[in-house]
Amino acid sequence: MKEEIVLHGVVLSEHSLREFDKRLQLLTMERGKMTVWASGAKRPNSPLLAGSRSFVFGKFHLREGKAGYTLRSVEVDAYFEEIAKDLEKACYAAYFLELAELVAQENLEAPQMVELLYLSLKALLHKGLKNELVRRIFELRMLMLEGEYTEEPPMPSGKSVQEAWHHVLSVPLGRLYTFTLEEGTLLSFSRNVDYLCKESFPKQFQSLRILKSLGS
Template structure:
């Protein structure tokens, strides 16, 4: 009998396979990163079509086959379609998924990472939060999850930066995006986070290349 599995998570990426199928990378709370095959998901009439797209959060019912897991059904909790209406925000959001795909592992539960992605995408849609701050908070908390962080900013002694740093590392996830920074402090905070990211995530992310071209 084929094994059935129910997991909760987010679709990190989707890739076309043959004419109507997809290969998904899903980050799940229970099993970490999983490669899942969605047969017929590109057909307009497919019940899997809506739930087999990047940024979809939900409950995924899978069946284990000979070559991996096959998607049976999806109960969608959130789509985040609004992000696609703003190209810059869409680039930041895509980067969040790319980075999570880069650091996450199979068979390593990822409940906190899934929740971090969800709250970070919600923060991107908040009108009073700058995209750069949301990105830096997301990166620093992800660094903390991966054990690649420093207790204090690497090259800043500004009180506001140090306080923000401590807040991101120690706060519950639902309290992460509850502060603002003035422009100079924001640049300092982001610069410190960026330095750690360059050391810990040695990869050229496609979404960041597009983001850079938008800001030129």
């Protein structure tokens, strides 16, 4: 039997299997995107119950077998339960996970992507930041991680948009969410990011459809 491995990451999605089991999609710093089986995780007394939900960040103890990876235990660092209390924020957060699941690759280290997700979910809870701004900063930095970005905004833009663009592309992750934009500047910034996203991420995201129905 192979030894247990410990990986640091986040639960991107969860899917029910049979009556009590789950299939998880993890994003880990060390091995990128992974499919993991969580046996009995839906049982009320299961030690895996709390740590096998979307948005959970922590240390995942796994065992590799012939059929893939099995979750043995989770040391939870963050749940982000507050996000679920606000439908709009929950949709933005779900979109972040959807996008990460789309672009992440198996067996490819993803420490920056995991950190970006964590900081972006924290930013959604910041009362001084608009959800739309958090989304566009997240998207632009994801485009940068994927090598799909442009050094300058792709459309003619004012100085404030250009400065915001350069900030997002150049600062350490910990300083991403340290600015705000006026309404008109945010609209222009959003249009520029959206232009690149439509080219690089041509997928219909369920979370964005729900956001649109909410008028967000």
